[in-house]
Amino acid sequence: MKLKLNINNKFYNTNIDGDESLLDILRKIGFKSVKKGCDTGVCGVCSVLINGKPTLSCQFLAARAQGAKITTVEGLGKKADKIVDLIVSEGADQCGYCGPSLVLTTYAMKKELKDPTVEKINHYLTGNLCRCSGYEGQLRGIKKYMGVK
Amino acid sequence: MMKFKEVNHSIPKVDGRGLLKGASAYTDDLAVDSALIVKLLRSPYAFAKIKSIDIKKALKTEGIECILTYKDVPRIPITRAGQSYPEPSPKDKFILDNYVRYVGDEVAIIAGTTEKVVDDAMKLIGVDYEIFEPVLDFEKAIGHKSIIHPEKEIYTMFPMGLDAKNNIACSYMDTMIVGDVDKQMKESEVTVEQRYFTNAQQQVPLEPHTSTAFIDVQGRLNIITSTQNPYHTRRIIGEALGKPQRDIRVYKPRIGGGFGAKQQVHNDLFTAIVTLKTGKPSKCFYTRQEVQENTFTRHEMRFDIRLGADKKGNLEVFDMQLLSNTGAYGEHALTTFMVAGSKLLPMYNKAKHLRFEGKVVYTNRCPAGAYRGYGALQANFAVESAMRELAEKLNMDPTELRLKNCIKEGETSPVFSVMGEGGEGIAQVMESCKLDYCIKRGRELIGWKKKYPSKQIAPNKIRSVGTAIAMQGSGIPLLDMGAAVLKLNDGGFFNLLMGATDLGTGSDTVLSQIAAEAIGVPVNRIVITSSDTDTTPFDVGAYASSTTFVSGNAARKAGLNMRALLIEEAAKALKAVHKDDIIFEDCTFKSKFGGESITLEELSQGLYHTFGTDMKQLIASGSNTSPKSPPPFMSAFVEIEIDTETGQINILEYVAVVDCGTTINPNLARIQVEGGILQGIGMAMWEDVRYSKDGKMLSNNLMNYKIPNRKDVKKITVEFAESYDPAGPYGAKSVGEIGIDTPLAAIANAIYNAVGVRIRSVPLTPEKILTGILEKDSTK
Numbered sequence: 017m018k019l020k021l022n023i024n025n026k027f028y029n030t031n032i033d034g035d036e037s038l039l040d041i042l043r044k045i046g047f048k049s050v051k052k053g054c055d056t057g058v059c060g061v062c063s064v065l066i067n068g069k070p071t072l073s074c075q076f077l078a079a080r081a082q083g084a085k086i087t088t089v090e091g092l093g094k095k096a097d098k099i100v101d102l103i104v105s106e107g108a109d110q111c112g113y114c115g116p117s118l119v120l121t122t123y124a125m126k127k128e129l130k131d132p133t134v135e136k137i138n139h140y141l142t143g144n145l146c147r148c149s150g151y152e153g154q155l156r157g158i159k160k161y162m163g164v165k
Numbered sequence: 166m167m168k169f170k171e172v173n174h175s176i177p178k179v180d181g182r183g184l185l186k187g188a189s190a191y192t193d194d195l196a197v198d199s200a201l202i203v204k205l206l207r208s209p210y211a212f213a214k215i216k217s218i219d220i221k222k223a224l225k226t227e228g229i230e231c232i233l234t235y236k237d238v239p240r241i242p243i244t245r246a247g248q249s250y251p252e253p254s255p256k257d258k259f260i261l262d263n264y265v266r267y268v269g270d271e272v273a274i275i276a277g278t279t280e281k282v283v284d285d286a287m288k289l290i291g292v293d294y295e296i297f298e299p300v301l302d303f304e305k306a307i308g309h310k311s312i313i314h315p316e317k318e319i320y321t322m323f324p325m326g327l328d329a330k331n332n333i334a335c336s337y338m339d340t341m342i343v344g345d346v347d348k349q350m351k352e353s354e355v356t357v358e359q360r361y362f363t364n365a366q367q368q369v370p371l372e373p374h375t376s377t378a379f380i381d382v383q384g385r386l387n388i389i390t391s392t393q394n395p396y397h398t399r400r401i402i403g404e405a406l407g408k409p410q411r412d413i414r415v416y417k418p419r420i421g422g423g424f425g426a427k428q429q430v431h432n433d434l435f436t437a438i439v440t441l442k443t444g445k446p447s448k449c450f451y452t453r454q455e456v457q458e459n460t461f462t463r464h465e466m467r468f469d470i471r472l473g474a475d476k477k478g479n480l481e482v483f484d485m486q487l488l489s490n491t492g493a494y495g496e497h498a499l500t501t502f503m504v505a506g507s508k509l510l511p512m513y514n515k516a517k518h519l520r521f522e523g524k525v526v527y528t529n530r531c532p533a534g535a536y537r538g539y540g541a542l543q544a545n546f547a548v549e550s551a552m553r554e555l556a557e558k559l560n561m562d563p564t565e566l567r568l569k570n571c572i573k574e575g576e577t578s579p580v581f582s583v584m585g586e587g588g589e590g591i592a593q594v595m596e597s598c599k600l601d602y603c604i605k606r607g608r609e610l611i612g613w614k615k616k617y618p619s620k621q622i623a624p625n626k627i628r629s630v631g632t633a634i635a636m637q638g639s640g641i642p643l644l645d646m647g648a649a650v651l652k653l654n655d656g657g658f659f660n661l662l663m664g665a666t667d668l669g670t671g672s673d674t675v676l677s678q679i680a681a682e683a684i685g686v687p688v689n690r691i692v693i694t695s696s697d698t699d700t701t702p703f704d705v706g707a708y709a710s711s712t713t714f715v716s717g718n719a720a721r722k723a724g725l726n727m728r729a730l731l732i733e734e735a736a737k738a739l740k741a742v743h744k745d746d747i748i749f750e751d752c753t754f755k756s757k758f759g760g761e762s763i764t765l766e767e768l769s770q771g772l773y774h775t776f777g778t779d780m781k782q783l784i785a786s787g788s789n790t791s792p793k794s795p796p797p798f799m800s801a802f803v804e805i806e807i808d809t810e811t812g813q814i815n816i817l818e819y820v821a822v823v824d825c826g827t828t829i830n831p832n833l834a835r836i837q838v839e840g841g842i843l844q845g846i847g848m849a850m851w852e853d854v855r856y857s858k859d860g861k862m863l864s865n866n867l868m869n870y871k872i873p874n875r876k877d878v879k880k881i882t883v884e885f886a887e888s889y890d891p892a893g894p895y896g897a898k899s900v901g902e903i904g905i906d907t908p909l910a911a912i913a914n915a916i917y918n919a920v921g922v923r924i925r926s927v928p929l930t931p932e933k934i935l936t937g938i939l940e941k942d943s944t945k
Contacts, residue, residue, distance in 0.1 A: 033281075048194040049187020051421070053371045054453045058867040061371055089187040096186060104181035107832030110840070111669020112184025113371045113421030119185050138875045145867075147369050147422050148669055150839030151875040153832070 019082055023047065024091025032078045038064070039073040041081075042088065049089045049116040053145075060144040063117035064088050070121045072143075089116040092123060099123060102160050108153030114146045122158055132162040167827070171682040172895045175832035178674045179693060180419065180667075190419035192391050196377035196448040201230050203435050203449040204283045206273040206290055207459065208265035211299035211529040211860030212311060215263045215272065215292060223275070223289035228282035230443050232290070233274040235261040238438060242318040243405045246496035246534065247397040247428040249644050249705055251322035253587030255334055255495040257314050260405055260434050265294075266313055266493035267529050268861045269459040276439040276447055299529035299860045303465060303490035306332040306526035313493065313527040325499050325587070326524070334495035336524040341506060343579050344518030346471070346484045353473025353481050357555045360469050361547035362926040363909070365462035365490075365854035366847075367864075368536050369872050372421020373456045377448035378436035386437060387414045393427045393666050394706025399698045401430045402437050413437075416697045420668035424844070425535030427668065428708045429496055431460055457865040461534025462854055464501050464525075465490040468547035473518070478559050480570040483516040485509065485544065487523030492532035498525040500586045501533070504540035504638075507590065508796070509548045511578035512600075512636045515570045519580065529860055535708060537841065538905045541637060542848075546927060549633035549910030553917060562617070563914070564608055567634055574598040586709070591642045591792050597898065599824040599886035603800035604634060607822040610882060611802035618918035625810045628817070631915025632802050635906035638794040639899035640711030646790040647716030648702035649723035651680060653783040655773040657752065657766035659684070659727070663695040664704025665716035670901060671833040672712045676720045678829055679894050683724020684731070685749050686765065702786065710797070710899030713829060715789055717894035722787025730783050731768065737779060738763050738771055793892045797825040797899050801842075801907035805915045812935030814916070816846060816878045823903060824886040827896035831885070834900045838883045841904020847873045849908045853928050 021028045021041070028045055039062045042050045050073055053061035057075040064073045065087035089096055099119045109115055118141070125132075125140045137158060138151075146154065159165070167173075184190060220232045242256040261271055273290055277283040300309045314329040321327045326336030350356055376390040386408070392398045395415040403410045420427060432449035439447040451460070466489045473482030487505055491498035506521035538545075556563040572578065574595055582592035608614070611630055619629035650662040661680050667673040673693045681688040694701060704716055728749065735754035736744040742756045755762035763771075772780055802820040807813070819842055828834040851871040855863040864870035889896035909927050917923050922937030 043193075044198075047187075048189040048191075051191075051372070052193070052450070053373070054867045056453065056866050056868050059371055089185075100182055100185040101177075103185060104177040105175075105832075107175065107178060107181075107671060107830065107836045109178055109181035109185050110671070110836060111370070111372070111420060111422040112180070113191065113669070115185035116187040142874050142876055145371065145872060145874060147371055147424070147844070147872060148840045149836050150841075150843035150881055151878075152839045152881050153836045155875070 017079065019078060021081055021086060022084065023086045024088060034079055036078045037074050038076040038078045038081050041078040042073060047088045047090060051113055051117065061114050061117050063121050063144065065120055065124055068124060070124050089120050092120065096123065099161050102157035103154055106153040106157045108149045108157055110148035114144060118144045118154065122161065126162060132164050134159065134164060137162060137164065167889065167896065169682055169895060171678045171688050172829045173827055173831065175830055176674065176678065176688060178671045179677060180673060184419060191372055191421055192375035192377055192389050192418055193450050195389055195418055197446050200377055200446040200448040201276040201278065201439060201443065202280050202283050203274060203276045203439050203447050204287065205271045205435065206275060206287050208268060208270045208272055210265060210294055210296050211268050211301065212297040212313065213265050213294040216295050217293045219291040220273065223286040226282060226286040226289065228278040229286045230445065231276045231439055232286065233438060235263050239405065239407050241405055241407060242320065243401060244496055245401060245430040247394045247430060247706065250400065253325065253499050254497060255319060255321050255327050257319045258494050260438060267531055270493065274435045274439060276443065300332060301529060301856065301860050303488065303526055303528050304467065306528050313529060332527045334491045334498040334525045334527050337503065338522045341521040341583050346482055346518045346520040349482045349518040350471055350473050354476045355474050355555065355558050357472045357551050357558065359551055359554060359925060360467065361550060363466050363543040363546050364927055365465045365533065366536060366852050367457055367462055367854060367870060368424040368426035370422030370424060370426050373451040373453060374427065374431045374460055375450045376432040376436045377446065378440035379446035380440060380444060385412050385414055386441060387416065388433055388437060389416045389418055390433050391420050391427050392417050393423045393668050393708055395666065395696050395698050396664060396703055397706060398430050398433055402433055405434055406437060406441065414699045417666055423668040423707065424537045425539065425708065426460055428535040429461055453867060454865050457870060458531060458862045461496060461532050463536040464533040464540065466505065466543040468544065470547050470551040472551055472555050474555060474559065478561050478566050478569050480513050480516040482518045483510060483513055484520045489525040490528055490533060491525050492528055492530040494532040495527065496532060496534045501540035503584055503586055505544035507580060507584040508541035508636055508638065509544045510580040512572055513570045514572045514576055514578040530856065531862060537844065537902050539902065542845065542906045545633060545635055545906045546909035550913050550925065553914040554923065563632055564604055564613060568601055568604055571600050571634060572598060573601060586641050593793050596892065597795060597824065597826055597888045597890035598798060599888045600634060600798040602886050603798055603822040603824055606884065607800040607802045607820050610820045610884065611804055611818065613802065616804060625808055626806055627809060627919040628804065628806045629915045629919035630802060630804050631911045631918055633907040633910035633914065635799045635903055636796040637710055637899065637903040637906065638796055639714035640794050641709050642792050642794045643790055645705045645709060645711045645715045646788065647704040647719040648786060648788040649680065649719040650702050651723045651727040651785045653769055655769045657769045658690045658692060661691050661693040661720065662701040663693060663716060663720065664701045665712050666696050666707040668707050670837065671830060672707065675713055675829045675833060676717060679717045680720040680724040682895060683721045684728045686752055710902045713897050714893055714899050715791065717897060719787045719789040721894040722789060723785050726785035726787060727783065730785055734772060734783065735763055735768055738768055791892060795890045795892055795898045797823065797903045799823045799903045799907065801911045803911045803915050805912065805919065807916065807919045807934065809920060809938055812931035812938065818880040818882060819846065819878065820882045821904065822884045822886060823900065824888045825900040825903065826888050826890040826893045826898035828885055829897050834885065835883050837900045838904035839881050841902065842881055842908060843873050843878060845905040845908035846878060849912045849927055849929055851928055
């Protein structure tokens with residue numbers, strides 16, 4: 017089926033099968049920041065923003081995305097820099113495979129969380145798994161971004 | 166403490182910003198769109214022989230390019246282990262075989278234009294199996310009526326006790342014996358004799374194993390792959406396919422985590438053969454189910470520990486008998502086994518009666534392979550649990566027992582020379598060892614004196630502390646070799662070419678810092694490339710905690726050689742100045758007597774554009790191997806809270822004090838330890854590789870194999886001891902593995918300190934804790 021997708025404020029016309037995931041289509045179009053990790057919606061590396069909300073693109077049919085505003089980390093551009101720099105300055109980027117989705121989810125979290133605390137941050141990001149860092153370094157950076165001491 | 170300009174500074178990872186902003190950098194990002202999709206038909210049975218296989222119908226599927234069975238591939242026995250040659254692992258694997266030895270073993274390789282085409286074709290392949298009784302319990306493997314490796318081609322490259330008829334992959338007996346263990350056990354005043362089990366564990370790198378292959382314009386096979394060791398990968402692919410290494414290139418892009426999982430060769434064998442047969446590019450991206458079921462796990466192990474001491478707590482006997490489960494194939498069977506002994510026995514070097522021996526057996530389970538900790542982690546659970554049991558019998562504080570018996574700076578152990586990895590070892594003295602400081606400092610950080618052993622904080626809640634200590638190595642002595650090449654460019658910057666493999670640890674950054682320190686330039690003058698068998702020098706790869714120590718010394722040597730070349734050329738350029746009188750500071754060369762100066766940029770431009778007959782390319786290299794493998798040490802302290810009604814544990818804080826010598830990049834070293842600790846906690850608490858009674862893995866996705874999330878542990882505190890090892894680059898030892906070793910024992914000991922329940926198998930589940938509490942209550 018034919019599909020017109022709004023990705024990072026640009027329109028892309030593509031042909032898909034009805035059962036294809038948004039993850040597969042985004043990677044096919046060339047948005048390689050969106051990663052495939054677990055196939056079951058657990059690890060979070062495929063996260064994108066759909067109308068500003070973090071969404072697991074491996075569990076989201078591409079066909080459902082028509083008319084929605086899809087944002088990947090490529091679309092954040094300079095708006096990602098502060099988050100990226102704070103994580104990198106802790107050395108917490110490590111293998112980087114979970115990185116783009118963590119940056120995106122953190123960006124959405126900042127907009128959504130009114131009174132952020134360490135507990136709220138950890139809860140919001142529970143679905144963003146990382147196997148390298150032990151999370152502590154990521155938290156040190158993200159706390160600074162969220163203004164949490 | 167020594168002051169450095171480039172090392173011992175926490176600079177950001179050189180690739181960090183690019184990766185977090187989504188650069189196309191991993192294997193699958195780099196595969197061409199036209200690559201054929203490669204998938205595997207896998208065995209539904211734990212142990213069977215293929216009687217017949219029919220691919221005719223499947224081949225007719227539109228879009229299918231090739232289907233290969235055991236009849237179509239070379240029958241050359243290999244090991245996929247990814248170790249130095251000759252490998253210390255049995256050659257017991259063919260690309261495909263007519264025997265399948267565990268659920269998921271490969272039956273056929275299918276390549277087609279899309280995933281759907283391949284899936285459709287897979288369903289049309291007809292296989293008729295002769296099913297055998299599988300060997301699923303590793304304690305019953307020896308002498309089982311089913312022989313897992315009946316093939317005549319199986320062999321080892323040197324004697325390691327392979328006895329395929331009895332399902333023994335290797336054995337190690339009557340060698341690591343010092344004193345008389347049995348006699349002294351009868352004489353020691355206080356003894357402990359216990360059996361401990363550690364289950365398998367999954368590495369779970371978030372990037373699944375990925376490989377893509379194509380033929381280049383010179384007709385050579387190119388493979389881009391998520392590997393920890395491109396050179397071993399090239400050699401193994403060549404061996405398996407009967408092709409000269411000259412015709413193969415292996416390139417490692419960015420890697421999404423490895424932890425040992427990517428030391429072995431997996432889907433490269435399949436993409437390679439598909440591309441060679443079809444002439445077309447191909448790629449194979451494992452599903453998470455394949456990563457879980459069909460790569461390698463940690464070795465399951467059974468330990469019989471015997472400790473003997475006098476009444477004052479002086480350790481006299483240390484005996485370890487080990488049975489290890491290598492699963493269907495023997496990758497890393499011998500070496501993980503030996504590391505269990507070689508990283509634990511020397512840690513308590515006061516004992517004079519030592520023994521280590523045992524066997525590694527085949528079973529019809531997912532093969533075991535390399536995983537961070539590599540035998541030392543399993544043994545740490547057994548030994549550090551047993552030490553707590555000994556402390557109990559001695560009525561002694563467990564930290565005091567350890568301080569009394571642990572290895573100290575300037576000391577050695579006879580074990581170092583008897584046991585290496587796969588053979589004899591090399592004697593070494595601890596030129597840096599702050600283990601005693603680590604124990605004392607960790608005790609302060611956790612508040613041991615106030616909190617040990619436990620405190621009731623509510624009718625059903627007890628808080629307690631537990632401890633364990635660990636040692637690891639820094640590469641494999643005189644086996645691991647790493648090399649570095651530095652090339653000066655016009656513009657006054659350098660390419661650093663490393664065979665060493667950054668799989669997400671930050672080694673590219675650490676090695677750049679070391680090279681910069683050695684040349685005497687800021688690290689931003691270095692551009693690193695790792696690793697590509699065509700353009701970067703040899704390195705064994707990222708395993709055995711080797712990169713900072715082994716490859717780091719290569720980068721240092723290359724840097725010093727480059728510095729000497731630069732100074733020689735600068736002396737010529739400055740005329741009348743002797744090279745010994747040149748000062749190189751702030752990227753400028755000048756005479757120590759004053760006068761003219763020349764910048765690094767000017768020198769490089771001269772060398773490539775204006776020096777006439779003196780124009781030349783400056784290239785320096787450095788190679789490193791070492792008879793030393795200075796161990797990093799660590800003390801761990803954990804505080805937990807147990808709910809005595811449910812057996813539930815909450816981890817409140819995990820404290821680590823680490824002696825890894827100089828931290829080349831303190832931030833990255835800290836993350837290595839924090840990340841290692843959480844993986845260890847995962848194994849201690851939740852990660853449980855489970856099988857059905859037929860041998861099918863049940864924990865085959867991340868829904869029913871739980872790795873830790875960011876809410877599971879409240880706090881991890883890491884500190885480094887001030888330490889400098891003269892053998893390391895600028896005093897550095899390794900830090901990649903040491904963090905993962907302690908959580909199993911530290912938490913088990915904390916559980917004991919809280920409720921008096923001793924759990925001798927992991928994971929430490931609420932069920933086991935509660936059962937223990939109820940059993941204790943019922944015997945009161």
